[in-house]
Amino acid sequence: MSTIVFVREQVENERRCSLLPINVKAYTKLGATILIESGIGETVNIQDSDYAEAGATVEADREALLAKADFVMSIHPLTKADLEKTKTSVCCISFLDPFNAHDHIKWLQKTGRSALSVEMIPRSSRCQKMDALSSQASLAGYVMVAKAMSTLPRVFPMMMTPAGTLKPAKVFVIGAGVAGLQAIATAKRLGASVTAYDTREVVAEQVRSLGAKFLAIDIGETGQTEQGYAKALTPEQIEIQQQAQAACIADSDVVITTAQLFGRKPPLLIKKDVIAKMKPGSVIVDMAAENGGNVEGSVAGSIANVEGVNVIGTGNWASEVALDASQMYANNLQALLLEFWDSENKTIQLNLEDDILQTALITHAGELINPTIKALLTEEKA
Numbered sequence: 121m122s123t124i125v126f127v128r129e130q131v132e133n134e135r136r137c138s139l140l141p142i143n144v145k146a147y148t149k150l151g152a153t154i155l156i157e158s159g160i161g162e163t164v165n166i167q168d169s170d171y172a173e174a175g176a177t178v179e180a181d182r183e184a185l186l187a188k189a190d191f192v193m194s195i196h197p198l199t200k201a202d203l204e205k206t207k208t209s210v211c212c213i214s215f216l217d218p219f220n221a222h223d224h225i226k227w228l229q230k231t232g233r234s235a236l237s238v239e240m241i242p243r244s245s246r247c248q249k250m251d252a253l254s255s256q257a258s259l260a261g262y263v264m265v266a267k268a269m270s271t272l273p274r275v276f277p278m279m280m281t282p283a284g285t286l287k288p289a290k291v292f293v294i295g296a297g298v299a300g301l302q303a304i305a306t307a308k309r310l311g312a313s314v315t316a317y318d319t320r321e322v323v324a325e326q327v328r329s330l331g332a333k334f335l336a337i338d339i340g341e342t343g344q345t346e347q348g349y350a351k352a353l354t355p356e357q358i359e360i361q362q363q364a365q366a367a368c369i370a371d372s373d374v375v376i377t378t379a380q381l382f383g384r385k386p387p388l389l390i391k392k393d394v395i396a397k398m399k400p401g402s403v404i405v406d407m408a409a410e411n412g413g414n415v416e417g418s419v420a421g422s423i424a425n426v427e428g429v430n431v432i433g434t435g436n437w438a439s440e441v442a443l444d445a446s447q448m449y450a451n452n453l454q455a456l457l458l459e460f461w462d463s464e465n466k467t468i469q470l471n472l473e474d475d476i477l478q479t480a481l482i483t484h485a486g487e488l489i490n491p492t493i494k495a496l497l498t499e500e501k502a
């Protein structure tokens with residue numbers, strides 16, 4: 121029987137948590153031993169007593185808790201200082217940022233600790249219920265619209281009143297993946313006039329089915345990866361895109377950029393000269409601000425005034441709706457655990473033959489498992 125530990129998040133301004141009492145009930149029903157760090161649900165107003173009632177053991181001493189863990193579940197990865205308190209046989213399950221956290225991964229491998237990166241869980245039908253990237257991105261799409269709405273000095277819907285008619289706000293969404301589609305749907309529900317663009321032509325129909333317009337830009341061959349991710353554009357294609365979308369940006373009250381390239385830096389899509397053409401007081405929300413940004417001048421963690429336009433780069437969007445985000449994330453983890461639960465031995469069975477684990481496990485028992493990350497780190501060493 122193994123001990124599954126859920127810790128309190130340590131990252132500043134993080135309000136989400138990885139477990140709700142309802143998940144504890146499900147876990148204990150399976151016969152799992154669940155230990156939680158005291159205060160884990162404080163930011164979403166859930167008391168230790170609620171978790172204890174559901175069947176968890178509450179521990180105030182983080183060090184003692186970590187020392188007992190066979191599995192540690194969290195949103196953000198444990199720091200090295202935390203990991204040093206765990207057994208070397210531990211398996212940590214969290215977001216891991218594996219394309220950037222090279223030194224951390226090398227250390228995990230060297231010390232024999234296992235790490236499962238939730239962002240590397242495949243985007244397949246079987247994995248939909250475990251897909252934390254999607255659950256959190258979808259909420260991010262909603263939050264970005266809410267942020268834009270509260271910053272824009274205009275209303276979103278058309279209003280015909282005795283005091284005059286207000287035109288609907290114009291919203292332009294760049295990138296219509298999970299976050300972008302939710303942003304489009306939310307802005308539409310609020311009555312805005314919405315246009316969207318994505319390099320993957322296949323999403324045009326999805327955009328239209330939400331009642332938004334799709335901006336047609338001919339940039340030539342684009343395509344997508346096997347997993348459905350966008351391929352990087354050539355500098356010439358980026359140039360065509362920037363020019364073709366400039367008029368739409370200038371005419372918009374709100375621009376929301378969600379364009380990402382899995383495992384790479386997001387493309388820079390809006391430059392200052394185009395921002396300068398927007399009406400003063402307009403709003404841009406740059407979803408990617410924390411990773412380099414789609415928008416020139418956006419500042420990670422804050423709102424920047426660029427050429428009179430409010431460019432919102434606050435980031436960690438899902439944390440703004442922490443209770444729902446925690447519920448979705450905790451359910452993603454629960455689905456993952458259920459998929460690999462060994463009811464006889466009351467533990468998670470890390471079956472390395474399984475294609476989910478072949479991709480999502482980054483390190484295990486001193487080996488690098490995910491082939492892409494393995495190739496990246498091996499190349500770095502050579």
Ligand code: NAD
Pocket residue numbers: 242243244245247248251253254257294295296297298299300317318319320323347348349350353361378379380381382387389
């Ligand atoms: P993402 O976060 O990697 O990127 C967001 C969007 O940005 C994508 O739609 C991408 O095409 C777009 N983009 C990239 N460069 C751009 C540019 N220069 N201009 C405009 N847009 C640009 O993607 P995501 O939201 O994680 O989704 C990726 C894909 O995975 C989608 O096809 C989605 O439907 C698919 N998906 C599948 C499953 C599943 O089957 N389980 C689950 C979730 C997502």
